[in-house]
Amino acid sequence: MADRVLKVNAFTTFDLLDGHVEGHGFEEEAFATLNVRTAREAPEEITLELELDNTELENVTPHADRVTLSADEARTFATELQKAADRVDETQP
């Protein structure tokens, strides 16, 4: 099997999330790691990294996905997440 692509240590944002992958004609589930990363020096952007455990997946080759966000985009994203979290909280008893 292929090794993980992303490193995982105590500084990884989430080392245990539920992940799904969907394609044309298939849908699979696996545990995932998700990490928020910025360069150590003079960061200009934010990187979100996501990797699903490749041992659980048959329809995609082992890989990690990355998207980059500007500071403004990251704030927009954070605001959306905050609002979504509030909505989830509101539905809790």
Add this chain to the structure above:
Amino acid sequence: MPSKVERWKDEIYGSEIRDHLLRFAEEGWDAIPEDEHDAWFERFKWWGLYHQRKGQESYFMMRIGTPMGRMTPEQLRTVGEVARDYATGPVENPEFGDAYADFTTRQSIQLHWIKVEDIADIWDELESVGLSTIQACGDSWRNIVGSPVAGRDADELIDVWPIVQELHETFKGNDLYSNLPRKWKVAMTGDRRGSGQGDINDLAFEPAVKELEGEEVAGFNVNVGGGLSRKEPRFARDIDVFCRPENAADVAAGMSALFRDYGDRDDRFNARIKFLIDEWGPEKMRSVLQEEYMDYELPTAGQGLRDEYDYNAGRSDAHGDYIGVHDQHDGQNFVGLSVLVGRMGAADVIELADLAEDYGSEMIGLTQRQNVIVGDIADEDLDDFLDEDLLAEHSPEPHPFMRGSIACTGTEYCSLSIVETKNRMVRYGRWLRDNVDLPEGVNDFHIHLSGCTASCAQPQIADISLRGMKTRKDGDAVEAFDVGLGGGLGENPTFADWVEMRVPADEVPGYIANLLDAFEAERESPEQSFRDFVAERDEDELANLAESEETSYEDPYLGNTKLTWYPYAEDTAMDASPAPTNGQGEPLPSDD
């Protein structure tokens, strides 16, 4: 642009850090400005001090570099006394007590719970017997690894001990090489075992012979750019250079100067020389070394001895370590003792030093498999030595599961780890010994357990590789391991194949038991090694070999130990930590 660490290093680095450390030792923990902690802790590494993890503020790990793991009994006793007197924390470890020394995979010694206030006294004691913490960590020449029994081992081509001493003297405390872009790990092997494990070092001298000017010369082939870290493992690559023993310091100076000048100082993640040789290739590495750093014509590589290597090679016809009784050149014996996960209680360290001295030994050796060797035991004393009580605990004939286990520091002290490691590996070893029958003919079985992807326990080069992860079990997040199989060094070094992800920590022993059952049932013959068995199988076959399962094994550390201040405290909550403390170990008032 140079990195932040490079800027800190530009301000203060190298030998001068000592004076600052002595000042902090005098003035106490509080004298280290809080907003400068990151910069000072980075610098302290050069003098062998790592600040411990969150919840353990004001406590340090201290590393003592012993070239090739070699010490005198007197030096070992001093290590034990320093551990006993200074390496005690607020809470005992349930397996190892209140004071102990860790023997590492790079043949150094690590002590924990060291307070900055004690550093001057500790240095005085260590340096009075010729030990030092200089460059044990940080961006410079690290401890040189190799066979501790060089010059004694009957199974060697060249005695490398004088050469390693020369390198140690030349490159420790040398301003020309004190500030490198990243760590610089050197291995020197002169034996036929491959015990230097040069394949996983930045610079490796491997034994070789070559005909030069009509004469067969014993020397070294030079390999560059090995290492396991950062999820980018590499074996050192052959740069087609043969080196006479008398030229080793010149070649080492040239290579480390090349790294100093060309290594990446902008991006620490890309700084190790393995990435430079990825970019350049071995031919350019050789030509730059030759043209810019050497003042003689480098010979091309000679004939190596790799086909004889058995150290951590997973062979079924040879033990891959130094455990047991071995012949010396001089007719005496060296005896390798198993130290489970490399940790020995301070009292045992002192007792071992006394024993060694009583038996006339002049050499103690730490091995890269976290074990210890006592040299110079005469034939007529051997039976008495083997009967000593201490050898019941640290045995020259351990069970294979106890013999082959390596573990890193883990969440007990380390900032990176995400799982508990050493105590768990001890419990795994005991459970496997008591509950699993090894297949006939299996005398060695290496399990390397690392707490994260940083690879400090060298997880990629073991029969079974365990690397810390998390999973969910009965609705709770629990500590777990990714599992790799079939790695090892030797003639054809191989990294493990990763076959399982997130096996709950309490199901790992059951997985190993099932795996060994499958190995016994399906192997070609009792002579086939586990490593060869794995190499013959494809990914699907390996993934289907065994299932994990719960057994009678109980794991007290399943919860998230990285969130504790200390995993074995009665109250593990972060806010129950007494740290930071003063020089007497008393909690300091909080700023809150």
